[in-house]
Each structure stands twice: as C-alpha cells, then as structure tokens.
Amino acid sequence: MALDEHFDDFMRRDWDTGADGTVRFAMVGLGWWTRDYAVPATQQSEYCETTTVVSSSPEKAESFAEEFDGVETALTYDEFTDGAGTDQYDAVYVATPNALHLPYVEAAASYGKDVLCEKPMEASVERAEAMAEAAEDVTLMVAYRMHTDPAVRRMRELVADGFVGEPTHVHGHMSQRLLEMIPDRDQWRLNPELAGQGASITDLGVYPINTTRFVLDRDPVAVQSAMYSGSEGFEDVPDERAAATIVYEDDVLASISASQNSYEDGFLRVTGTAGQLVLEPAFLKPSGLTVSRSGIDATYDLPEMGEAQQMQAEFDYFSHHLLADTEPPADGEYGVVDMRVIRAAVESARTGERVTL
Amino acid sequence: MALDEHFDDFMRRDWDTGADGTVRFAMVGLGWWTRDYAVPATQQSEYCETTTVVSSSPEKAESFAEEFDGVETALTYDEFTDGAGTDQYDAVYVATPNALHLPYVEAAASYGKDVLCEKPMEASVERAEAMAEAAEDVTLMVAYRMHTDPAVRRMRELVADGFVGEPTHVHGHMSQRLLEMIPDRDQWRLNPELAGQGASITDLGVYPINTTRFVLDRDPVAVQSAMYSGSEGFEDVPDERAAATIVYEDDVLASISASQNSYEDGFLRVTGTAGQLVLEPAFLKPSGLTVSRSGIDATYDLPEMGEAQQMQAEFDYFSHHLLADTEPPADGEYGVVDMRVIRAAVESARTGERVTL
Numbered sequence: 001m002a003l004d005e006h007f008d009d010f011m012r013r014d015w016d017t018g019a020d021g022t023v024r025f026a027m028v029g030l031g032w033w034t035r036d037y038a039v040p041a042t043q044q045s046e047y048c049e050t051t052t053v054v055s056s057s058p059e060k061a062e063s064f065a066e067e068f069d070g071v072e073t074a075l076t077y078d079e080f081t082d083g084a085g086t087d088q089y090d091a092v093y094v095a096t097p098n099a100l101h102l103p104y105v106e107a108a109a110s111y112g113k114d115v116l117c118e119k120p121m122e123a124s125v126e127r128a129e130a131m132a133e134a135a136e137d138v139t140l141m142v143a144y145r146m147h148t149d150p151a152v153r154r155m156r157e158l159v160a161d162g163f164v165g166e167p168t169h170v171h172g173h174m175s176q177r178l179l180e181m182i183p184d185r186d187q188w189r190l191n192p193e194l195a196g197q198g199a200s201i202t203d204l205g206v207y208p209i210n211t212t213r214f215v216l217d218r219d220p221v222a223v224q225s226a227m228y229s230g231s232e233g234f235e236d237v238p239d240e241r242a243a244a245t246i247v248y249e250d251d252v253l254a255s256i257s258a259s260q261n262s263y264e265d266g267f268l269r270v271t272g273t274a275g276q277l278v279l280e281p282a283f284l285k286p287s288g289l290t291v292s293r294s295g296i297d298a299t300y301d302l303p304e305m306g307e308a309q310q311m312q313a314e315f316d317y318f319s320h321h322l323l324a325d326t327e328p329p330a331d332g333e334y335g336v337v338d339m340r341v342i343r344a345a346v347e348s349a350r351t352g353e354r355v356t357l
Numbered sequence: 358m359a360l361d362e363h364f365d366d367f368m369r370r371d372w373d374t375g376a377d378g379t380v381r382f383a384m385v386g387l388g389w390w391t392r393d394y395a396v397p398a399t400q401q402s403e404y405c406e407t408t409t410v411v412s413s414s415p416e417k418a419e420s421f422a423e424e425f426d427g428v429e430t431a432l433t434y435d436e437f438t439d440g441a442g443t444d445q446y447d448a449v450y451v452a453t454p455n456a457l458h459l460p461y462v463e464a465a466a467s468y469g470k471d472v473l474c475e476k477p478m479e480a481s482v483e484r485a486e487a488m489a490e491a492a493e494d495v496t497l498m499v500a501y502r503m504h505t506d507p508a509v510r511r512m513r514e515l516v517a518d519g520f521v522g523e524p525t526h527v528h529g530h531m532s533q534r535l536l537e538m539i540p541d542r543d544q545w546r547l548n549p550e551l552a553g554q555g556a557s558i559t560d561l562g563v564y565p566i567n568t569t570r571f572v573l574d575r576d577p578v579a580v581q582s583a584m585y586s587g588s589e590g591f592e593d594v595p596d597e598r599a600a601a602t603i604v605y606e607d608d609v610l611a612s613i614s615a616s617q618n619s620y621e622d623g624f625l626r627v628t629g630t631a632g633q634l635v636l637e638p639a640f641l642k643p644s645g646l647t648v649s650r651s652g653i654d655a656t657y658d659l660p661e662m663g664e665a666q667q668m669q670a671e672f673d674y675f676s677h678h679l680l681a682d683t684e685p686p687a688d689g690e691y692g693v694v695d696m697r698v699i700r701a702a703v704e705s706a707r708t709g710e711r712v713t714l
Contacts, residue, residue, distance in 0.1 A: 164620070168616055168619040169530065169532070169598065169614050169619060171530060173526065173528060173612075173626075173628070175525075175628060222709075224582070224583065224602060224705075225581070226579065226581065228604075228608035230608065241608075241610055243610035244602065245581060245582065245583050245601065245602050245612070247583050251585035251587065251598075253583055253585065253598055253599070255600050255602070255613070256612070257526050257528070259525055259628075261630060262526060262629065263628055263629060263630065263632050263633050263649065263650075264652075265649075267626075269530075271530070271616075271619050272619065272620060273534070273618060273619055274620060276622055292620065292622075293620075348581075352579075352710055352711030353709055354581070354710070
C-alpha cells in the first residue's frame with residue numbers, strides 16, 4: 001500500500017460494507033455506562049437505535065424514556081423476562097452486573113432476540129457456557145469493543161502481515177482507582193457474587209488478555225499468576241492487583257497485569273523477531289501507536305476514540321452483522337475462552353501452579 | 358526542590374563526594390566489551406586507570422598493551438592466577454564468560470585485590486555463593502551499571518519519596534537478536550557450561566530483574582515463569598525467550614521478560630497507587646523518562662548514556678568506594694539474590710510451579 005493510502009485509510013472500518021435497515025435495541029441494565037455511552041452510541045449509529053430500556057427500577061426506566069428521543073418502552077426486568085414489548089425491539093444489549101448476564105440472555109434468546117453482551121461474559125465459566133448454549137439459535141456477540149478500535153485492527157493486520165516477524169512477547173496492563181471513580185464499597189465489582197471470581201483480572205485484565213488474543217490471532221494455552229488484596233474495600237476479592245504470565249499459541253509469552261487500585265494506565269506492547277507495536281494509551285482512549293522495525297520508530301498520534309465513539313463503532317459493527325446476516329467472530333464459544341483464562345489466573349494465584357487451558 | 362534545581366541536578370552523581378588517588382586495574386577477559394567499553398572507560402575515569410590486561414591469548418594481551426596508553430603489563434590467565442605483576446594493580450575487573458568468574462575472583466582475593474565482577478555473578482547460585490565467601494576480606498562489587506545511571510537513580514529517589522504512592526506493578530523487558538549481533542552459534546552465551554542455566558533470563562533478564570529491585574528498594578520473594586526455545590542456534594538453552602511474574606517485597610507484582618531472539622528493545626515501567634515512572638529506552642541507552650501523576654505526564658529527554666559513559670560512571674563509582682574506603686551496596690551477598698531469581702525462573706519454567714525465594 002502506498003504511504004498516503006496507509007494514512008488516508010488508517011481509521012477505515014474495514015468491516016463496514018454497508019447494510020440496509022435499522023436494528024432496534026432493548027437496553028438491559030441502566031447504569032452509568034449505558035446512560036453515558038451505550039444509549040448515546042445507538043443514537044449516533046448508522047445501523048441501530050434504542051427503543052426499549054429495562055431496569056429493576058421502573059422510575060429509572062421511565063427517566064430514560066423521557067431523556068432519550070426514540071426510547072418508547074420502559075420495562076422492569078420481570079416484564080422483560082415475561083416477554084413484554086418483544087415487538088418493539090430486535091436485539092438486546094446486556095450491561096448488568098456480570099452474574100445477571102445469563103438470565104437476560106436466556107430470556108432474550110427465548111424470544112429469538114440477538115444479543116450483544118458486555119464482557120466478561122458472566123461470573124463463572126459454567127454460566128458463560130450455559131449462555132453460549134442458550135444463545136445457540138440467535139446471534140450472540142461478546143462486547144469486546146477493542147475489536148472495532150482502528151489502531152487495534154491495524155495492529156492485528158500488521159502482525160498478520162509479518163511486520164513484527166514472528167511475535168515473541170506481549171506486555172499489557174490496565175489499571176484504575178476504582179474506589180475513587182465510584183466511592184462505594186458496596187458496588188457490584190467488589191462483590192464476588194455479582195462480579196465473579198476476581199475484581200481486577202475480571203473487569204480490567206480481560207482487556208489486555210483478549211486484545212492480545214485478537215491482535216495475535218492466537219489463543220491462550222497456559223496461565224501462571226500472582227494476586228494481592230490488602231487495602232480497605234478489597235477484603236472480599238483476591239485481586240486488588242494481579243499479574244499473569246500467559247502463553248499464547250506458538251509460544252508467544254504475554255506478561256499481563258491489572259489493578260483496581262493503581263494509577264490509571266493502559267498499554268499494549270507486541271514484540272516480535274523483526275519489529276514491535278506499542279499502543280499507549282490503550283483500552284480507555286487508544287490514541288498513540290508506535291511501530292518499530294529496522295531500528296526506526298514511527299509514532300502515530302491518532303484521532304482519539306473515547307468510550308462514546310468506541311461504543312458507537314461496536315454497536316455499528318454488531319448491527320451490521322445482524323443486517324448483513326453474518327456471524328460476528330466474538331461469539332459465545334469465543335468468549336468462554338477468556339472466562340477460562342480468568343478462572344485459571346485465580347486458580348494459579350491460589351495454588352502457585354501453571355494452569356493449562 | 359525548586360524545579361530549576363531539579364533540572365540542573367538531574368544528572369548529578371549524588372554518590373561522588375570526591376576522593377584522592379587512582380585505582381590501578383587489571384582487566385581479566387579481553388572480549389569486545391572490555392576493548393570497546395571497559396578499558397576506554399578507565400582511560401576517561403577520574404578515579405582509575407588500566408595498567409594490566411589478562412587473557413588466555415598472550416597475543417591478544419600484547420595487542421591491548423600496544424593499543425592502549427598506560428597498559429604496561431600483559432598476563433596470561435595462568436600468570437595472573439600465579440600472582441604475577443600483583444604490584445602493578447590494585448583492583449581487578451572480571452569480564453570473562455560467567456562460569457570463569459569464580460576462579461579469577463578467588464585468585465584476586467587471595468592477593469588482597471578488590472574486585473568489580475560482571476553480572477550475572479557466575480553460572481550457578483552455588484558458585485556465586487562461593488565467590489561471595491572467597492571475597493569476604495576484599496571489596497567485591499557486582500557490575501550492575503544501571504545503579505549509576507542518573508535516570509535510574511532518580512527513579513529510585515522518586516519511589517522512595519512517594520511520588521508514585523505505594524508501588525504496585527512493574528513491567529520490564531530486554532531483548533536483542535544475539536545471533537545477528539554475534540553470528541556464531543558456538544559463542545559462550547549459548548553454552549550452558551559457560552553461561553549457566555539460561556541464555557535470555559541470565560544475560561538480559563538480569564537487567565530488569567535487578568533494576569526493579571534497585572528502583573523499588575525491595576527484594577524479590579517469589580517467581581513464576583515460562584520459557585521457550587525452538588529456533589536454530591538455541592538448542593542447548595531453555596530460554597530463547599523467557600517471561601516471569603516476580604513478586605517483590607510489599608507484594609509489588611513485576612512482569613519481567615527477556616529474549617536473545619527478539620527485536621532489540623528495553624523498557625522499565627513502575628506503576629503505583631498515585632503515579633507512574635516509565636524509562637524507555639532502558640538498559641542499553643536510557644534516555645527517555647516519563648513521570649506521571651495527577652493525570653499529568655512529563656517526558657524528560659535526557660542526555661544519552663551510551664555503554665561507554667555507563668561504564669565510566671561504574672568504574673568511577675567503584676573506584677570512589679575503594680578510595681573513600683566505603684563498601685558498595687551491590688556486594689557478593691547482594692548479587693547472590695539475583696542468581697537465586699534466575700535459578701527459580703528456570704526451575705519454575707520447567708515445573709510450572711511458583712518458587713518462593
């Protein structure tokens with residue numbers, strides 16, 4: 001490709017071949033993420049809209065219906081599960097606490113609705129497997145929004161094209177100060193019954209774990225890890241912070257870490273025999289990509305993709321698949337693999353032993 | 358400290374209180390490192406000089422004596438061991454293959470000579486322990502030249518001062534293409550009898566492992582690791598590439614990797630609860646330090662410290678200790694700890710189990 005085309009096409013949506021129609025979404029779980037990013041994303045989307053909102057609180061659902069144009073139906077969880085308003089939506093976005101994903105995906109699938117489910121899939125491998133099975137007759141996609149980030153897609157292409165030679169090492173990290181962002185010790189992310197086995201590896205570690213998998217186009221095969229919890233508020237979880245050595249196919253050695261109680265940071269660094277790719281910051285606002293080869297480094301300062309734009313790309317991508325009648329690669333079986341990595345990391349931290357997947 | 362003083366004093370040698378005299382060195386092991394960096398460093402040094410060279414090859418030793426001003430005595434290893442020319446030098450620099458460090462340190466110590474010994478200390482923990490014991494009555498320093506790198510010393514001070522809050526995570530990596538740098542499959546770094554248990558973790562991994570220890574001022578306590586060798590030339594070593602999760606005191610989780618067959622790279626990233634320090638590149642030519650706190654990043658573009666300047670600082674530092682009659686902290690007992698980490702990494706890669714130090 002000529003260099004000018006490389007620049008002109010850097011932000012391209014290579015997956016977007018055009019499609020006719022509009023997917024009508026029901027939003028299940030109306031937390032700040034849904035309010036600030038998901039519903040606005042559908043309002044900006046070319047391929048979808050939000051018509052229905054579902055919450056435990058009728059008042060919250062009603063307030064969404066008033067606040068957002070196009071939202072015409074407000075349902076409680078019970079009404080949704082009982083099949084109310086199924087003629088008002090075509091697909092469902094599930095953004096409840098992890099341990100509540102399964103029942104709403106089951107309900108949606110029972111009414112033939114396709115599902116975009118937030119990651120991690122569920123609170124355990126078993127429940128994620130049950131979700132994949134329940135959704136066999138509909139389209140289920142796990143919401144890995146890095147898969148539609150342009151810089152991440154270019155990294156994946158560069159690895160596939162051999163730009164870095166054979167990939168050998170990855171370093172990836174994601175951290176934030178959860179209790180400063182959400183000053184509430186009773187929040188679901190710190191409650192194993194709602195979040196699952198971990199707090200950092202589950203909620204943040206899944207970004208470098210899965211993005212490594214996506215960029216390398218290789219699956220994880222073995223996990224070793226160490227975890228620590230000692231600060232106030234983290235008594236019920238094993239991993240205020242976590243670090244893992246994860247071996248991916250072809251013996252790529254990945255050094256992955258995550259923390260809910262560290263300075264906000266995210267990066268992904270892919271080293272090969274012949275070159276290197278560094279995305280920094282990564283995950284929250286990927287905007288700097290440094291590519292290196294033959295002793296030369298070039299840093300791309302990219303248009304920032306904030307959470308709102310990331311979510312719009314993801315809704316467009318998922319809806320495009322539905323309208324074009326194609327299957328997204330990140331389906332239930334795919335998502336279960338990351339759940340197995342999370343389980344292996346928690347187990348390895350406890351036993352000290354390598355867990356083969 | 359006022360900001361102008363911070364800049365003006367950034368490169369300061371905080372350890373240099375001045376000293377009178379000149380330490381006369383015997384250089385043992387005359388490979389390219391000694392020729393290109395070590396002897397020239399002593400020629401630039403304020404506190405030392407090279408008067409004696411020692412090699413298996415009388416011709417090589419003679420050629421050094423002719424090439425470098427001030428080098429007046431050329432010895433074979435046997436002559437050195439037998440005590441020839443001991444009135445011509447005060448201290449010894451040992452830069453032979455790892456498994457030959459011990460006999461020359463023993464010989465030097467038997468003649469009351471102080472020793473600067475290259476890292477890793479030796480080919481095994483047992484031999485390193487024997488070295489520490491043999492050198493009990495002289496001053497022995499292991500040649501961790503990052504300890505005199507100004508950026509690394511400032512990182513250590515910033516961590517000690519609480520700039521990053523409580524340190525939580527480290528990522529560190531060092532890699533090169535060994536067989537492109539030295540196109541010889543019979544070289545000692547790939548021969549376990551001369552290099553010791555590993556090739557990457559031993560020769561390169563020791564940089565991030567020890568620099569993490571120095572910057573954090575905390576010792577390693579547990580190691581998990583994975584290794585891979587599969588390329589031509591790496592048949593005799595376990596770790597063409599290696600990655601380890603190393604827990605340091607206070608549960609700092611360090612993700613460390615090294616490769617003798619990857620694109621040349623080095624970085625060190627220290628994350629804490631309140632901030633972050635990133636040295637990149639690190640180890641070979643540390644020149645960029647990014648410090649982050651309160652959502653603000655500042656990147657220092659530092660005067661480059663190439664290998665020659667690094668070695669000069671190290672020789673100055675060691676000689677200053679001898680002239681001032683003070684003991685360098687990186688003594689034999691200190692160096693043995695890193696040897697235990699290397700042994701634990703090789704063992705953990707083989708067994709899959711966490712090794713507690």
